[in-house]
Amino acid sequence: MSIDPRQLPLDRDFDDSGVRGQALAPENLTPDAVRRRFLHPGAWTPELRSDARLLASDEAPKPAAVLVPLVCRDGRLSVLLTHRARHLQAHAGQISFPGGRIEPSDQGSIDAALREAAEETGISTERIEVLGTLPNYLTVTRFEVTPVVGIIVAPIALRLDAGEVEDAFEVPLSFLMDPANHQRRVATVLGERRYVYAMPYHDGLRERMIWGATAAIVRNFYGFLRG
Numbered sequence: 144m145s146i147d148p149r150q151l152p153l154d155r156d157f158d159d160s161g162v163r164g165q166a167l168a169p170e171n172l173t174p175d176a177v178r179r180r181f182l183h184p185g186a187w188t189p190e191l192r193s194d195a196r197l198l199a200s201d202e203a204p205k206p207a208a209v210l211v212p213l214v215c216r217d218g219r220l221s222v223l224l225t226h227r228a229r230h231l232q233a234h235a236g237q238i239s240f241p242g243g244r245i246e247p248s249d250q251g252s253i254d255a256a257l258r259e260a261a262e263e264t265g266i267s268t269e270r271i272e273v274l275g276t277l278p279n280y281l282t283v284t285r286f287e288v289t290p291v292v293g294i295i296v297a298p299i300a301l302r303l304d305a306g307e308v309e310d311a312f313e314v315p316l317s318f319l320m321d322p323a324n325h326q327r328r329v330a331t332v333l334g335e336r337r338y339v340y341a342m343p344y345h346d347g348l349r350e351r352m353i354w355g356a357t358a359a360i361v362r363n364f365y366g367f368l369r370g
Contacts, residue, residue: 148341148354151328166321167368174215174294180368181275181292190366191340191359193281204287208256209242211277211290211364212266214313216297221313222361223295224353225263225303238353240290240360241308252276252289264311265302270295277363282356290360312351314344319361320368 157163170176212223224238241260249255253276257268277290301311318324319342326341340362341354353361 146330146339146355148326148328148339148352151330151339154327154329154338157325157327160322163325163327164322164365164369166323167317167365169317171368172220172316172320173218174213174220177213177220177292177294177368178274180370184275184367185370187367187370189278189363191280191363192278194283194337194339194356194359202285204281204285206245206252206289207243207286208245208252208259208289208291209240209360210256210260210271211240211292211360212260212264212271213292213294213316214297214299215294220294220316222316222319223264223299223311223313224351224357225307225311226309226351227307237355237357238351239357242288244286245289253291256289256291257293263304263307265304266295266299270299272296277360277367280356280360280363288356288360290364292364312346314346314351314353318344320365322365325358325362325365 213220214223225241227237227239241263242256243259245252245255253273257271260266261268271293273291273293275292280288282288303311324342328339328341330337330339340358341352342358344351344353
């Protein structure tokens with residue numbers, strides 16, 4: 144199923160800030176504040192768990208992991224995202240976090256996320272301070288994805304794997320943690336309404352459409368930091 148989120152109507156109920164949420168205060172977005180949140184996560188409920196409901200299958204989900212890389216520059220955090228190569232079988236041409244399948248040789252989801260990030264971006268695993276994980280998310284392509292959040296202190300020199308990644312870019316964490324920049328769009332598939340989350344970001348050169356599972360993970364990260 145191929146969806147262009149730009150062609151989908153906006154869900155106007157999401158315009159209500161009580162539904163969409165309020166921007167997080169800058170003091171909650173510092174490296175130390177994010178570290179403290181993972182040390183003391185408390186009780187919270189993720190807003191989004193899956194986009195696979197409409198394509199129910201007997202196929203067992205494939206375990207996968209992604210790294211949510213928080214790049215720290217002068218005490219400010221940004222999120223590193225990749226633009227997937229257009230020839231890939233799954234999620235080709237989409238914006239995503241570095242990551243992929245959990246292989247038998249991996250020692251769990253964290254090991255897989257770090258390995259995949261190193262392979263796709265060239266960032267050494269030793270440079271990544273792992274903070275913790277977010278709840279798993281089941282994609283429409285039947286990947287059960289564990290998001291692993293980590294901090295990387297700048298500078299970073301990327302060496303992108305052209306077979307996997309077309310390019311990479313950063314988005315300020317403050318932008319992603321402001322629900323005014325979040326959209327909820329409505330798709331009708333097989334007679335059912337489905338919400339598609341999107342976060343358009345203009346990097347100064349072009350618009351980057353963050354959507355689907357990546358946007359859902361960002362939205363859950365927002366809910367986690369909000370508490």
